[in-house]
Amino acid sequence: MPLTKYMIRHVHWPLMERWKGNRTRTYIRELQDAQHLTNEQLANRQADKLRNLLQHATAQIPAYQDYRSEFSEDLSQPAERLRQLPILTKKSFRETSDRYLAPDVPPATLIPNRTGGSTGEPTRFYLDRATVERYEAARWLGLSWHNIGIGDPCVMIWGNPLELNQQQSRAFRWKERFLKNRLLLSAYELRESQIPAYLRLIRSFSPTYLYGYASALHLFAELILQKKETLGIPLKAIVSTAESLQPFQRESMEKAFGAPVVNEYGARDGGIIAYECPAGRMHAFTDNYYMEIVDPITKEPVPPGKPGLLLVTDLHNYVMPRLRYELGDIVQLAAEPCTCGISYPVLDQIDGREDDMFLSRHGHYVHGHYFNHIMRNLESFYTFQIIQHAPDHVSLKLVKHPEKYDPVEEEMFLASIRKSLGDDVTIDVSYVDQIPPSASGKFRYAIREFPLSGVTR
Numbered sequence: 001m002p003l004t005k006y007m008i009r010h011v012h013w014p015l016m017e018r019w020k021g022n023r024t025r026t027y028i029r030e031l032q033d034a035q036h037l038t039n040e041q042l043a044n045r046q047a048d049k050l051r052n053l054l055q056h057a058t059a060q061i062p063a064y065q066d067y068r069s070e071f072s073e074d075l076s077q078p079a080e081r082l083r084q085l086p087i088l089t090k091k092s093f094r095e096t097s098d099r100y101l102a103p104d105v106p107p108a109t110l111i112p113n114r115t116g117g118s119t120g121e122p123t124r125f126y127l128d129r130a131t132v133e134r135y136e137a138a139r140w141l142g143l144s145w146h147n148i149g150i151g152d153p154c155v156m157i158w159g160n161p162l163e164l165n166q167q168q169s170r171a172f173r174w175k176e177r178f179l180k181n182r183l184l185l186s187a188y189e190l191r192e193s194q195i196p197a198y199l200r201l202i203r204s205f206s207p208t209y210l211y212g213y214a215s216a217l218h219l220f221a222e223l224i225l226q227k228k229e230t231l232g233i234p235l236k237a238i239v240s241t242a243e244s245l246q247p248f249q250r251e252s253m254e255k256a257f258g259a260p261v262v263n264e265y266g267a268r269d270g271g272i273i274a275y276e277c278p279a280g281r282m283h284a285f286t287d288n289y290y291m292e293i294v295d296p297i298t299k300e301p302v303p304p305g306k307p308g309l310l311l312v313t314d315l316h317n318y319v320m321p322r323l324r325y326e327l328g329d330i331v332q333l334a335a336e337p338c339t340c341g342i343s344y345p346v347l348d349q350i351d352g353r354e355d356d357m358f359l360s361r362h363g364h365y366v367h368g369h370y371f372n373h374i375m376r377n378l379e380s381f382y383t384f385q386i387i388q389h390a391p392d393h394v395s396l397k398l399v400k401h402p403e404k405y406d407p408v409e410e411e412m413f414l415a416s417i418r419k420s421l422g423d424d425v426t427i428d429v430s431y432v433d434q435i436p437p438s439a440s441g442k443f444r445y446a447i448r449e450f451p452l453s454g455v456t457r
Contacts (some may be wrong), residue, residue, distance in 0.1 A: 004181050008151035012179060023130065027137035028144075034287040035141070035342045042286060042343055049315040050078040050290050057321045063099040064323065082290065087299060087311060088325045090123050090269075101126060105319045113268060123269055128319045135271035138285045139264070142275025145342075146237045146262055148209055154182045155202050157212030157220055183207070185220075195227050203232055210257065211239040218249040221256035235259035241266065243444075244350060246372055265350050270312050270327050274347050281334070283344035289314060292324065293333055304335040307349060358388045358448055361422025368446025374416045380409040385435045386417070388448040394421065395428045397435055 016022040034042060057064040058071040067085065075081055093100065101107065110126040140150060156176075176182045183205050185198060198220075210217065217240055224231070238253050241264040250261045265282060266272040273291075274284040284291060293308040294301055302308035310331045311324045334346035358366040371386055382399040389395065394417065398410070410429075418425055 005151040138272035152208035214243040279340040281338040282347040307332040
């Protein structure tokens with residue numbers, strides 16, 4: 001076993017457990033045990049956790065204390081009780097976030113965090129160490145399904161921590177390299193001219209797996225394929241996270257890197273929610289969460305097999321509970337279990353953010369990746385971004401290929417947009433040299449700027 005991997009697995013982690021009380025490996029074992037329970041056992045276990053959380057939240061958390069008397073009477077059906085609470089939007093949480101913090105817990109003892117703010121103002125919140133460790137436990141369990149363990153070397157294509165100064169940045173990279181066995185390549189600075197240097201660096205590091213944003217991993221794969229290069233080393237997996245993974249991205253990555261792509265689904269303000277198993281299905285870690293899937297407009301529950309808006313209740317976050325928290329993502333629960341033997345429920349689809357989902361003039365939804373599927377067959381453009389300002393108005397940014405641009409293909413793309421959204425939609429086209437990623441390092445192809453609530457179908 002290589003030295004760094006050995007030291008992390010057999011020295012650093014045991015020391016963290018002894019000196020800092022880190023319980024990540026304990027939580028991994030809990031999740032492992034739960035993945036083999038029956039559906040009834042999983043549901044009973046989840047109900048017990050939800051009941052305890054509701055009792056705590058209504059007794060201790062200012063935002064929920066108005067429900068204390070009625071919730072104290074009967075919590076025999078905690079899921080039904082939970083649905084009596086209003087949905088918590090990010091906007092509502094931002095405006096009154098102090099009311100969700102447990103009054104007996106000093107914020108200085110907690111871990112502050114915030115979302116990337118790619119769709120607006122960042123959401124700021126607190127977590128305790130145990131909650132963060134449970135998030136990490138879910139990730140390590142998902143990775144273990146692909147024979148990846150603690151301390152295995154990893155190359156991450158990720159955003160730099162921009163808020164750090166030079167000295168802090170060096171300390172951050174040292175910690176990543178020697179305490180986590182991770183090498184970082186900046187998702188902000190991928191260049192075709194640097195591909196040989198990147199490949200030499202990766203080969204010398206010899207990672208077990210790659211990990212990064214879906215769009216950054218895809219871009220890296222495309223650059224390698226354009227150069228007719230190969231990675232040259234065996235990998236167990238390419239782990240794609242932080243963005244919706246599209247089939248064409250998976251295809252390019254597997255061709256370039258010679259390993260299976262594994263999809264990770266999570267959020268900064270939601271933790272690790274689901275992981276792809278070797279059978280190719282996404283399993284939701286419902287031992288950590290209670291999930292609801294509701295219609296984006298009516299907010300009524302939708303059955304398995306129908307997409308809806310995901311609401312998450314973290315079953316272990318007692319310091320800042322967010323009940324029925326609207327992450328903003330569209331998912332679909334499978335009607336049938338997976339063949340892999342893992343009991344955790346299956347998400348059939350993860351269609352990205354709710355605000356990546358467009359509304360046509362005819363009142364039906366159009367997922368943003370529809371435009372990706374059209375664009376991938378056109379050679380005239382390097383990339384694009386489409387923004388829906390209103391049901392009848394979109395802006396389209398196009399990065400032309402200097403040698404392959406064909407106005408006929410542009411007209412085909414515009415016709416496809418009108419076919420999906422409506423013939424009378426106004427399309428403002430602009431040509432740009434590049435479309436930069438958001439501050440978080442992620443690239444968004446499709447953005448809807450108006451809320452679905454209040455829009456009739």
